[in-house]
Amino acid sequence: MTEARLIDTGRIVLNIVEQGTGPLVVLLHGFPETSYSWRHLVPALAAQGFRAVAPDQRGYGLSDRPSFVDDYSIGQLADDIAALVNALGEEKAILVGHDWGAVVAWHVALAHPEKVVGVAALTVPFVGHGSVPPLSAVRAVFGDGFYQIYFQQEAADRELEADYVRTFTSILYGLSGDAPAVSSLIIPPGKKFLDVCGQSPRVLPGWLSAKDIEHYSRTFAATGFTGPLNWYRNMNSNWEIATSWSRAVVSAPSILLVGDRDPITRFYNIPRLADTMRDHVANLRGIKVIAGAGHWIHQERRDEVGETILDFARKVTVGRL
Numbered sequence: 144m145t146e147a148r149l150i151d152t153g154r155i156v157l158n159i160v161e162q163g164t165g166p167l168v169v170l171l172h173g174f175p176e177t178s179y180s181w182r183h184l185v186p187a188l189a190a191q192g193f194r195a196v197a198p199d200q201r202g203y204g205l206s207d208r209p210s211f212v213d214d215y216s217i218g219q220l221a222d223d224i225a226a227l228v229n230a231l232g233e234e235k236a237i238l239v240g241h242d243w244g245a246v247v248a249w250h251v252a253l254a255h256p257e258k259v260v261g262v263a264a265l266t267v268p269f270v271g272h273g274s275v276p277p278l279s280a281v282r283a284v285f286g287d288g289f290y291q292i293y294f295q296q297e298a299a300d301r302e303l304e305a306d307y308v309r310t311f312t313s314i315l316y317g318l319s320g321d322a323p324a325v326s327s328l329i330i331p332p333g334k335k336f337l338d339v340c341g342q343s344p345r346v347l348p349g350w351l352s353a354k355d356i357e358h359y360s361r362t363f364a365a366t367g368f369t370g371p372l373n374w375y376r377n378m379n380s381n382w383e384i385a386t387s388w389s390r391a392v393v394s395a396p397s398i399l400l401v402g403d404r405d406p407i408t409r410f411y412n413i414p415r416l417a418d419t420m421r422d423h424v425a426n427l428r429g430i431k432v433i434a435g436a437g438h439w440i441h442q443e444r445r446d447e448v449g450e451t452i453l454d455f456a457r458k459v460t461v462g463r464l
Contacts, residue, residue: 145185147178149205152226158205159227161196163189166260166460167233169224170197173242173266175303175314175371177204179358180241183445184452191453193237198227200244202370204362215373217381218254220247225255234258237456241265241441242407243374250385252393261459262397263452265440266407268416268430269397271423272389276379288330290339294375302335303368307360310337315356317341320404320437321348328406350443393424396459400448402436428455 145162160178162185170181178197188195199206201223202215209215224247228236237260240248245264252259273280281289293299303310317326317340326339347353399420401408412419417430431451433444441448 145182145189150227150230152223152230154226155201155207155209155223157201157207157223157227158199159196160185161194162186163192163194165192165194166456167194167196167228167231167236168456169227169236169238170195171224171238171240171244171247172197172200172203173240173244174374175311175363175368176241176359177362179204179355179362180439180442184239184441184449187449188453188456191457193456194233196227196231196236198224200247202366202373204366208366208370212373212376213380215370216377216384217246217250218384220374221250221254224248224251225258228258235260237261237263237459239263239265239452240267242267242438249393250388252395252397253385253388253391256394259395261395261455262393263455264397264399265448266401266405266438268399268401268411268420269393269423270411270419272385273382276382278379285329288332290328290330290336291375291378293330293336294372299336299372300368302337303372304363307364308356309343311356311359311363312343312347313337313340315351315359315439316344316347318406318438319348319351320402320435320443322404322437325404325409325437326406348443350439350445394426396426396428396455397424398428398451398455399430400433400440400451401430402433402438402440402443404435405438405440407438 145160147160149158168188172180177199181197185195202208238248245267248262249269252262330339420427436444
């Protein structure tokens with residue numbers, strides 16, 4: 144049975160859900176989710192002989208929510224997970240990360256390679272250190288309406304906190320493969336972020352229930368969005384921090400899973416992505432593109448994604464990769 148508890152890592156208190164015994168797999172959620180997003184994969188991993196642990200990351204859920212923007216830098220986030228592995232009494236872990244969780248997983252592998260058995264990244268590849276700060280780069284390509292630029296403003300907090308049910312219905316459905324159109328994530332003048340996510344569906348898709356939306360709405364109503372948005376507000380400082388890793392290569396065995404209807408996917412040249420990644424991920428073992436899936440692939444295609452991650456976890460555990 145899945146159990147939840149608070150664990151003091153020595154640097155931050157994190158709420159975790161865990162199940163099973165065996166090699167450790169740490170599951171890192173993205174924006175705007177919590178450990179709840181792994182509700183299907185945690186028991187699936189446990190049933191196959193793994194110790195599955197999913198934390199609410201810094202600023203989310205029942206975990207600590209530091210007050211300052213720079214408390215949410217990538218260095219802090221990566222160190223949190225290395226400290227969590229230690230606090231769990233383990234030496235190493237397989238890291239599975241979705242969205243921002245994938246960014247954290249890649250950087251744990253860079254900053255603490257001795258802690259990482261393998262990396263399974265969902266939706267976000269690792270393509271190295273850019274030549275200019277990321278907010279400058281996306282502004283040059285997409286303009287001031289790009290969602291990452293919008294998230295720098297307090298207006299984003301107010302919009303997302305105005306109606307939590309609308310927020311989670313719009314984001315979870317609108318960025319999924321079930322939405323009729325793939326969001327551009329570029330906000331036109333006079334519009335807001337939820338406007339580009341599209342209208343809420345008349346009937347929710349099978350992978351997303353009213354109970355799920357209610358859970359996220361209740362959780363975020365207690366915490367707000369400022370902590371999670373502060374992750375975005377460190378993008379340029381993260382770039383500066385990562386300068387020290389600009390020549391570093393992820394050495395751990397790694398895989399990437401993406402949905403072909405994910406709006407994030409359109410930012411990458413998928414046919415050439417493997418070649419690009421191999422310059423920065425020395426042991427890349429494949430990229431899987433899931434047809435018809437959107438941004439939330441671990442929920443939209445939980446069986447296919449789960450089987451892929453289980454196969455990867457088994458192989459890295461016995462050293463077959």
